[in-house]
Amino acid sequence: MKLLISFFFLVSVFHFCSASDYATNYAEKGEAAELKILTLPVTSDSNGLSYDYYYQSCPNAEAIISRKVKEWIDKDRTLAASILRLHFHDCVIKGCDGSILLNHEGSERSADVSKTLRGFEVIDDIKAELEKNCSRTVSCADILTSASRDATVFLGGSYWMVPYGRKDGKVSIDEEADKMVPNGHEDITSLIELFQSKGLNLVDLVILSVQDRLYNYQGTGKPDSTLPDRYLNFLTRKCRWASEYIDLDATSPTSLGNEYYKNLQKRMGLLSTDQLMYFDPRTQPLVNALAYTPQDFYPQLFGVSMTKLGNIVDPEVQQEGEIRTNCNYVNSY
Numbered sequence: 582m583k584l585l586i587s588f589f590f591l592v593s594v595f596h597f598c599s600a601s602d603y604a605t606n607y608a609e610k611g612e613a614a615e616l617k618i619l620t621l622p623v624t625s626d627s628n629g630l631s632y633d634y635y636y637q638s639c640p641n642a643e644a645i646i647s648r649k650v651k652e653w654i655d656k657d658r659t660l661a662a663s664i665l666r667l668h669f670h671d672c673v674i675k676g677c678d679g680s681i682l683l684n685h686e687g688s689e690r691s692a693d694v695s696k697t698l699r700g701f702e703v704i705d706d707i708k709a710e711l712e713k714n715c716s717r718t719v720s721c722a723d724i725l726t727s728a729s730r731d732a733t734v735f736l737g738g739s740y741w742m743v744p745y746g747r748k749d750g751k752v753s754i755d756e757e758a759d760k761m762v763p764n765g766h767e768d769i770t771s772l773i774e775l776f777q778s779k780g781l782n783l784v785d786l787v788i789l790s791v792q793d794r795l796y797n798y799q800g801t802g803k804p805d806s807t808l809p810d811r812y813l814n815f816l817t818r819k820c821r822w823a824s825e826y827i828d829l830d831a832t833s834p835t836s837l838g839n840e841y842y843k844n845l846q847k848r849m850g851l852l853s854t855d856q857l858m859y860f861d862p863r864t865q866p867l868v869n870a871l872a873y874t875p876q877d878f879y880p881q882l883f884g885v886s887m888t889k890l891g892n893i894v895d896p897e898v899q900q901e902g903e904i905r906t907n908c909n910y911v912n913s914y
């Protein structure tokens with residue numbers, strides 16, 4: 582019964598999402614290839630991105646990105662989560678424009694909030710390969726967006742189609758990252774406001790937050806008084822050494838699924854922002870609904886919210902931006 586109620590609750594909440602979000606979300610990569618031809622418009626709605634952007638200029642772009650992502654994840658599975666996190670940090674500031682990849686003094690990448698970001702080498706490697714195949718064509722922002730979709734699929738998530746055509750931004754400022762990117766100490770109202778300012782809603786917040794649970798969190802802060810004693814003892818033992826890594830999800834750190842929400846119900850959220858989602862009356866009904874969502878359904882919801890995240894673009898960057906030849910630097914020509 583609980584399962585049925587939560588299913589209908591989520592379905593009704595998702596009526597607020599646009600139809601195009603659904604159109605781009607499919608259960609399986611195989612299915613997507615067929616549906617791609619049958620149902621999708623060539624251009625996505627309002628942001629000028631399109632599904633056939635590289636159709637002529639770099640037809641193998643997606644295949645190259647996917648192959649490279651697989652190669653890296655086969656070597657180190659934790660990189661999948663790191664790529665998703667890079668994408669989130671990128672899109673929060675001036676839209677998805679590859680600004681997080683710029684590697685100069687005072688760039689977003691050198692901000693405090695970026696200190697534990699990983700996976701830059703994956704994007705550099707993909708870019709180098711794409712430059713060999715179709716030089717000066719595929720933006721770093723598009724590479725990061727596409728790689729995030731592929732990383733999700735490798736984590737057991739659903740496939741969705743990515744529209745392309747993002748430009749690479751030329752501006753990247755560390756202070757903006759420290760001001761905008763959440764660090765886990767915010768209250769729920771600030772997170773809701775941040776997400777809303779990016780065109781993302783309450784559901785996207787609760788759905789996307791599950792990513793924080795994948796793999797590890799270094800240097801956890803002070804114990805939260807809401808943690809149950811047994812879990813607190815475990816964390817205290819683990820956190821004796823500054824170098825110790827902690828799974829952000831107590832029971833399912835390596836896969837995408839609703840276990841995270843069940844743990845929040847048991848007060849086993851590690852970041853205080855995560856646990857607050859269970860205590861806040863605006864987000865608690867969603868946490869409860871997601872805890873009882875059928876396992877197969879959750880990845881679909883995740884794909885919808887990720888699509889929205891990846892489609893955040895800044896019109897100014899789209900006009901003034903470029904296609905970088907090296908993701909670390911603005912072009913010198």
Ligand code: HEM
Pocket residue numbers: 659662663665666669697699763764765766767772786789790792793794795796797798799800852854
């Ligand atoms: C909603 C607000 C969010 C907050 C407050 C938040 C905060 C954090 C914090 C504090 C960490 C630990 C960093 C460390 O190890 O020092 C973390 C890790 C992580 N975050 Fe977030 N985050 C948020 C949203 C997101 C979103 C939307 C995504 C992806 C779609 C994401 C992906 C990740 C991943 C994958 C990790 C683990 C990285 C790894 O193991 O390499 N986060 N986050």
